[in-house]
Structure formats: structure tokens, C-alpha cells
Amino acid sequence: MSIFVPLYGELLQCPYERSHLIRPERMQVHLIKCERQHPHIKLEKCLFNYSHHIKPEEYQEHLRTCNDRILVESCLYTTEGEAAKPPPVQPPVEEYTPEQLAAGWGEENWDDMNEKPYDPAKYCRENKIIQKARLMTKSERREFYRQETIRHDMLAKKEMAEKEALEMAEKQAKEEAMALPKKQTKKRSPKKKN
Numbered sequence: 001m002s003i004f005v006p007l008y009g010e011l012l013q014c015p016y017e018r019s020h021l022i023r024p025e026r027m028q029v030h031l032i033k034c035e036r037q038h039p040h041i042k043l044e045k046c047l048f049n050y051s052h053h054i055k056p057e058e059y060q061e062h063l064r065t066c067n068d069r070i071l072v073e074s075c076l077y078t079t080e081g082e083a084a085k086p087p088p089v090q091p092p093v094e095e096y097t098p099e100q101l102a103a104g105w106g107e108e109n110w111d112d113m114n115e116k117p118y119d120p121a122k123y124c125r126e127n128k129i130i131q132k133a134r135l136m137t138k139s140e141r142r143e144f145y146r147q148e149t150i151r152h153d154m155l156a157k158k159e160m161a162e163k164e165a166l167e168m169a170e171k172q173a174k175e176e177a178m179a180l181p182k183k184q185t186k187k188r189s190p191k192k193k194n
């Protein structure tokens with residue numbers, strides 16, 4: 001269950017203690033601690049997202065309907081058969097759907113990588129795998145794929161532009177580094193002769 005809190009954004013309710021409202025990217029770490037603090041509560045861990053701790057009686061239903069199941073399955077599928085797909089875009093925050101926000105999109109923080117436990121669905125997203133439509137009707141699915149294609153095109157273009165800018169900056173830095181010692185040697189060499 002996710003709750004939107006102004007200033008904090010999307011928060012998830014801890015399955016062990018309802019009063020714990022946790023940022024999606026912190027949930028997995030929180031659950032490790034909270035599980036230890038509530039040894040009397042026995043929850044099953046979702047195979048597709050280890051931050052889903054589910055009541056045993058709801059576990060089978062969760063496995064069947066878990067959103068991350070689609071991501072993980074599409075990851076397995078695409079890595080075998082469609083590896084050459086263009087990389088997906090991370091859309092600007094304002095374009096995120098509430099569902100994507102709840103799943104932790106836009107929360108990337110490479111500074112605390114060491115705090116992040118393994119999350120199969122996140123791995124798939126970060127490894128630039130096309131998301132499979134999980135919408136029910138045919139027309140919705142068609143629209144989903146259309147938007148995904150636009151999104152992927154945008155990312156490919158953005159990545160190209162970023163790569164070019166980086167290469168330009170590197171080239172300039174190299175040229176400046178090359179130019180600097182030359183000037184110095186020119187100034188020094190006449191002095192040595194005298």
C-alpha cells in the first residue's frame with residue numbers, strides 16, 4: 001500500500017508495523033530490520049521483489065498478480081530474444097505515473113549504492129529492458145507500446161547527445177592539456193640557451 005505525503009512524496013506502509021511509512025527505495029533495508037524486530041510476524045518474501053513481504057494466506061495471489069513479476073519475466077525474455085532493443089528512457093519526474101513512482105522510479109541515487117540490496121525488478125529496469133505491457137485490453141496495450149517506443153526513442157537520442165557532449169568536453173580538455181606544456185617549453189628553451 002502506498003501513500004502520497006507532501007514534501008516526502010510516495011511512501012509505502014511497512015507490512016510489519018502499519019505506522020512505519022517508508023520511502024520505496026529504503027523499504028528493503030527497513031524490512032530487514034523490521035522483520036528482526038517482529039519475530040512473531042511471519043511473512044513470505046515475494047520472489048520478484050524482496051521488498052514485498054506478504055501474509056502467507058495472500059502469498060499465492062500476490063505471486064500471480066505482482067507487478068514486478070511482469071518486469072522480471074520480460075527481463076528474462078528480452079535478454080534471450082531481443083537483446084538489441086534500444087535502451088529505455090527514464091522520463092522526467094513529472095511524466096511518471098503514480099504506479100512508477102510507487103515502484104521507486106526517479107529515486108535513483110548512485111551515492112548510496114552500497115545500501116541497496118538486490119532487487120530483481122530494479123535490476124531489469126536499470127539494465128534497460130523494455131517493460132512489458134501489463135494492461136488488460138488490446139487497445140490499451142497498443143497505446144502502451146506506442147508510448148514505450150516514443151520513450152525509448154527519446155532516451156536513445158538523449159544518450160547520444162550526452163555522449164557527444166562528453167566526447168567534446170574530453171577532446172577539449174585533451175587539447176588544452178596538450179597546448180599547455182608546449183607554451184611552457186617554448187618559453188623555457190631560449191632561457192636555457194642563454
Ligand SMILES: [Zn+2]
Nearest residue numbers: 014017020034
Ligand atoms: Zn517497519
Ligand SMILES: [Zn+2]
Nearest residue numbers: 046049052066
Ligand atoms: Zn511481489
